[in-house]
Amino acid sequence: MHPSSLIRHMFFLSLILLCLGGCVTSGRQPLAINGVLDLSRWDFDSSGSVNLDGQWAFYWQRLLSPKEFSSAKPVPMTDYFSIPGRWDGRVINGETQTGDGYATFRLKVKLKPDRRIMAVRIKEESSAYRLWINGQEVAHNGVVGKSRNAMVPQYLLQ
Helix, strand or coil: CCCCCCCCEEEEEEECCCCECCCECCCCCCCEECCEEECCCCCHHHHECCCCCEEEEEEECCCCCHHHHCCCCCCCCCEEEEECCCCCCCEECCEECCCCCCEEEEEEEECCCCCCCCCCCECCCCCCEEEEECCEEEEEECECCCCCCCCECCCCCC
């Protein structure tokens, strides 16, 4: 993605389970649509923080890094996944899922060009994930893995 793009910030997650959110003081919450959350008109000063709810790009049984999304060849997506949400009981590729599994979730967030200081609060997470913002890992919890034996869950508020 070219730096002059309208999309100023990209949130990218590789995780086992997802639980993101924040407090809202007022205002109607925008929702992500087709993997994009447009906050370019959101007034954080008067309306408060925003939950990162809505349709995230979802890559089932793939642990992808930001580098893989920066190549010229597009990464095929499984579907959009509604956040907050769970994949147990969900039909993915024709199979009803249990609570076990791994995936990459991706969300592009559009902000006002002058918006610089931002934070993400990850609450009540009791699994494993890695969080990248603009290609840089900024948080992690436990050890992400492709099997129950390879991953190490952790309960950590960040």
